[in-house]
Amino acid sequence: MELILDITLLSLLLVTAVYIAWTRDLFAAVMLAGIYGLLSASFFMSMGAVDVAFTEAAVGAGISPLLMLSTLAICGRAQRANPQRAILALISVTVVGLLLISATLEMPAFGSPDAPAHLHVAPRYLTDSMREIGIPNVVTSVLASYRAFDTLGEVVVIFTAGLGVLSLLGLQGETLPRQVQSPMAEPSHLVLRVVGKVLVPPIMLFALYVQFHGEYGPGGGFQAGVIFAVGFILYSLVFGLDAVERIVNRSLVQALAALGVLVYGTVGVLGIVSGRNYLDYSGLAGDSVTGQHLGIIAIELGVGITVAAVMMLVFFVFSAQLVRGRVVQHAS
Amino acid sequence: MLTHLPILQVILPLVAAPSCLFLQKSRLSWAFTLLVSLAAFVVSALLLQQVMSEGSIRYSLGGWDAPWGIEYRIDVLNAWVLFIVTGVSTAVIAAARASVESELGASRQTIFYTLYLLCFSGLLGIVATGDVFNVFVFLEISSLSTYALIAMGRDRRALWSAFQYLVLGTIGATFILIGIGFLYMMTGTLNMLDLAERLPAVESSTAVLAAFAFILVGICLKLALFPLHLWLPNAYSSAPSIVTAFLAATATKVALYLLVRFTVTVFGIDFSLSALPLQSLFILLGLAGVFVGSAVAIYQSNIKRMFAYSSVAQIGYMIVGIGISTVAGLQATLLHLFNHALMKAALFLALAGLVLRAGGCALEDFRGLGRRMPWTMGAIAVAGASLVGMPLTAGFISKWHLIAAAIDSGFWILALLIVAGSLLSAVYVWRLIDAAYLQGPDKSLPEQGRNEAPLGILIPTWGLVLANLYFGVETSLPVTVTQAASAYLLGGAP
Numbered sequence: 001m002e003l004i005l006d007i008t009l010l011s012l013l014l015v016t017a018v019y020i021a022w023t024r025d026l027f028a029a030v031m032l033a034g035i036y037g038l039l040s041a042s043f044f045m046s047m048g049a050v051d052v053a054f055t056e057a058a059v060g061a062g063i064s065p066l067l068m069l070s071t072l073a074i075c076g077r078a079q080r081a082n083p084q085r086a087i088l089a090l091i092s093v094t095v096v097g098l099l100l101i102s103a104t105l106e107m108p109a110f111g112s113p114d115a116p117a118h119l120h121v122a123p124r125y126l127t128d129s130m131r132e133i134g135i136p137n138v139v140t141s142v143l144a145s146y147r148a149f150d151t152l153g154e155v156v157v158i159f160t161a162g163l164g165v166l167s168l169l170g171l172q173g174e175t176l177p178r179q180v181q182s183p184m185a186e187p188s189h190l191v192l193r194v195v196g197k198v199l200v201p202p203i204m205l206f207a208l209y210v211q212f213h214g215e216y217g218p219g220g221g222f223q224a225g226v227i228f229a230v231g232f233i234l235y236s237l238v239f240g241l242d243a244v245e246r247i248v249n250r251s252l253v254q255a256l257a258a259l260g261v262l263v264y265g266t267v268g269v270l271g272i273v274s275g276r277n278y279l280d281y282s283g284l285a286g287d288s289v290t291g292q293h294l295g296i297i298a299i300e301l302g303v304g305i306t307v308a309a310v311m312m313l314v315f316f317v318f319s320a321q322l323v324r325g326r327v328v329q330h331a332s
Numbered sequence: 333m334l335t336h337l338p339i340l341q342v343i344l345p346l347v348a349a350p351s352c353l354f355l356q357k358s359r360l361s362w363a364f365t366l367l368v369s370l371a372a373f374v375v376s377a378l379l380l381q382q383v384m385s386e387g388s389i390r391y392s393l394g395g396w397d398a399p400w401g402i403e404y405r406i407d408v409l410n411a412w413v414l415f416i417v418t419g420v421s422t423a424v425i426a427a428a429r430a431s432v433e434s435e436l437g438a439s440r441q442t443i444f445y446t447l448y449l450l451c452f453s454g455l456l457g458i459v460a461t462g463d464v465f466n467v468f469v470f471l472e473i474s475s476l477s478t479y480a481l482i483a484m485g486r487d488r489r490a491l492w493s494a495f496q497y498l499v500l501g502t503i504g505a506t507f508i509l510i511g512i513g514f515l516y517m518m519t520g521t522l523n524m525l526d527l528a529e530r531l532p533a534v535e536s537s538t539a540v541l542a543a544f545a546f547i548l549v550g551i552c553l554k555l556a557l558f559p560l561h562l563w564l565p566n567a568y569s570s571a572p573s574i575v576t577a578f579l580a581a582t583a584t585k586v587a588l589y590l591l592v593r594f595t596v597t598v599f600g601i602d603f604s605l606s607a608l609p610l611q612s613l614f615i616l617l618g619l620a621g622v623f624v625g626s627a628v629a630i631y632q633s634n635i636k637r638m639f640a641y642s643s644v645a646q647i648g649y650m651i652v653g654i655g656i657s658t659v660a661g662l663q664a665t666l667l668h669l670f671n672h673a674l675m676k677a678a679l680f681l682a683l684a685g686l687v688l689r690a691g692g693c694a695l696e697d698f699r700g701l702g703r704r705m706p707w708t709m710g711a712i713a714v715a716g717a718s719l720v721g722m723p724l725t726a727g728f729i730s731k732w733h734l735i736a737a738a739i740d741s742g743f744w745i746l747a748l749l750i751v752a753g754s755l756l757s758a759v760y761v762w763r764l765i766d767a768a769y770l771q772g773p774d775k776s777l778p779e780q781g782r783n784e785a786p787l788g789i790l791i792p793t794w795g796l797v798l799a800n801l802y803f804g805v806e807t808s809l810p811v812t813v814t815q816a817a818s819a820y821l822l823g824g825a826p
Contacts, residue, residue, distance in 0.1 A: 099542050099545065099546070100510070100542070102538050102542060103514055103538055103539045103541075103542030103543070104539075105538060106537045106538055106539050107517060107539060108517070115517075115520075116517070116518055116519050116520035116530075116534075117516060117517060117520045118520070119520055120399070120519065120520030120521050120530075121399050121400050121520060121521060122520065124400055125400070145394060145396070146394065146396050146400055146401050147394075147401065147402055147465075148393070148394050149393040149394065149402045149466065150402060150465060150466055150469050152346075153457065153466065153469030153470055153472075153473060154469060156346060156349075156450065156453075156473050157469065157472045157473055157476060159349075159350065159450075160447070160450050160472075160473055160476040160477050160480070161476055163353075163443060163446060163447055163450070163477075163480065164447070164476055164477070164479065164480035164483075166443060167440060167443045167444070167447060167480050167483070167484055168480065168483055168491075254353065255353075255354070257350075258350035258351070258353040258354065259350070261347075261349075261350040262347065262350050262351065265343065265346065265347040265350075266347075268343065269343075269347075271394070271395070272336055272339075276395050277336075277339070277391065277392055277393060277394065277395045278336065278339040278343060278391075278393055278394070279393050279394040279395075280394050280395035281394075282395060
């Protein structure tokens with residue numbers, strides 16, 4: 001049964017990937033990229049990597065197609081391809097593909113207990129993390145404590161990406177004309193309006209659950225931040241950017257994006273202040289397990305804040321660009 | 333506090349970056365960035381001193397011992413690179429204010445300095461860490477911020493150059509990640525020293541060979557090794573002048589460090605040399621870079637672009653040094669890494685001053701420059717001499733060591749070719765001298781009076797120029813450190 005499932009998922013992945021490369025219609029490519037994300041999430045799920053699957057579902061199938069669609073709204077959906085380039089690309093992809101396949105030949109079998117990855121560092125994570133850190137989700141223990149510095153780096157990557165978008169698009173002409181609204185904000189889209197309004201509260205609630213339940217089940221700051229941002233983005237798609245900007249505006253999300261990184265970084269410094277190493281949470285409370293738990297909650301909060309803020313920031317900046325484009329069109 | 337020096341090196345600019353975003357005034361964010369950079373420089377000097385006297389330092393992040401947690405490991409090699417990166421950054425940022433103000437406008441400066449700090453901390457993070465996945469994370473930080481910084485250049489071509497670099501840089505980073513994935517699959521560890529211990533047992537497998545190939549190609553893309561250098565001239569010539577000065581002196585150096593770290597420390601020099609014909613590959617590609625880069629540089633009319641091609645050539649020399657793969661060869665590479673950072677930072681800072689005053693840096697702008705901007709042109713002349721490798725400049729020292737290393741290993745022809753490459757660089761530097769001092773000012777244009785770059789740019793530029801002269805005569809610091817580093821890396825001395 002599992003074999004059939006794997007074969008089906010993998011063949012679907014292959015077909016989707018080939019079609020994405022093949023099609024000239026960028027809108028179709030983006031929709032398929034979303035499907036690709038969902039398929040990979042299912043595949044990760046069937047391999048038992050629940051946390052990875054969750055992230056892929058939230059990012060690959062959720063927010064990245066949304067952002068790509070906003071880009072298409074600005075740039076149009078037709079691809080201007082260069083066939084000569086395609087041949088060159090095909091050759092290099094084939095070479096890299098062959099190298100990848102040759103490397104997998106000596107790969108340890110999937111799930112094999114003798115695989116080096118399961119024999120060296122993993123046993124300590126599996127057997128001792130409950131005693132050392134005291135939370136049941138081992139993935140969270142590794143990400144948020146054993147290898148917390150990588151996670152800090154990842155949060156900074158996201159912050160950098162948001163700032164990069166802001167530096168490119170965000171600062172030309174600060175004040176925007178307000179007369180152009182989201183096309184879906186018209187009353188004729190009644191179904192969308194009702195569904196949108198009904199869906200937003202459960203999305204927010206779910207985001208909070210994912211944020212604070214990450215130590216016990218799959219989830220954590222990354223996924224929660226994305227889901228939280230999607231709630232806002234969905235609302236602004238249906239009711240227009242103005243409606244959302246009454247609650248959060250761009251300078252607020254910009255500040256929040258920086259704040260999340262600062263929260264994470266400061267928790268690390270508290271480790272030094274308590275006489276231990278950077279990012280060592282053991283000294284944050286009386287006993288080390290409580291300290292670890294506290295530290296993980298705090299840094300996950302930082303992650304969630306930055307991720308949600310950056311996603312909203314990118315969407316706001318894209319939409320502002322879109323509105324500006326429409327105004328130019330109207331004027332001409 | 334001294335025990336926390338390794339992490340302070342990286343965490344200081346890393347936490348400073350988001351804080352900088354809250355500073356609304358551009359002058360304030362500049363002063364803040366300068367202060368952070370200076371502090372990082374002090375930390376790196378302390379680290380270098382500590383490593384030279386007491387040997388390598390290990391620092392476990394989160395208090396978890398490696399290989400379960402991530403560790404920072406500072407030895408002579410990365411202490412040296414940290415020292416170079418922070419030193420150059422301090423000089424560049426000290427000169428940045430006027431140039432950034434004129435090239436970016438008022439509203440984007442705070443974001444510029446925030447992105448700069450992110451890039452700075454990314455580069456430092458790559459160098460300081462002893463964990464291969466951590467390398468990838470900080471590579472992403474430095475790469476993303478670099479793309480954004482390049483795209484902030486004055487004209488619209490900057491966007492296209494940044495995009496080109498983004499595509500190639502992302503391919504490079506992905507290759508490195510694939511390689512790291514294979515390494516983890518075969519050994520179960522991500523720690524560099526642990527990998528070095530566990531790799532020999534599985535080194536005959538195709539997976540490890542593929543990992544080596546992917547990591548090598550990925551790093552060489554970042555390094556702009558010929559023929560993977562195509563992104564570099566565009567990126568350097570269209571980025572804001574200050575960004576060019578910083579990147580030219582640091583980013584490729586950090587990639588070069590990674591190359592040494594992976595081939596020598598992680599995979600081990602014996603494996604690296606036997607798995608692929610690396611020795612001849614590096615010497616050939618390095619020489620090709622030297623000659624193609626220099627030859628193309630001669631024909632450039634945009635001088636920023638000319639020095640960008642010259643960087644491709646200079647990277648070639650460093651790769652040749654690794655290719656020789658003896659203690660002396662590696663030492664020549666590490667020396668040139670330092671000296672090239674000094675000369676290119678000085679040259680690009682001087683160009684920043686020229687762009688500020690003349691509005692561009694085409695060859696025509698150099699006509700009569702010796703009279704209009706004597707100090708700026710003087711800096712270009714001296715740093716140019718160092719680039720060519722004239723005696724009494726820093727450039728001479730590294731070329732000398734490289735030639736000596738080549739002759740030591742019996743590569744006579746290689747030594748001759750290195751001299752020939754230097755002659756080519758003399759040709760393109762001479763074009764500037766000729767235009768600035770020997771050709772009179774353009775008669776068709778109205779007479780221009782003296783219009784020197786502001787002191788804010790001149791002082792750091794001349795600081796670097798004097799360093800070029802100082803380290804051309806008093807070589808004990810770089811020579812001792814690089815000698816210790818290459819001996820440590822290739823076995824032998826501690």
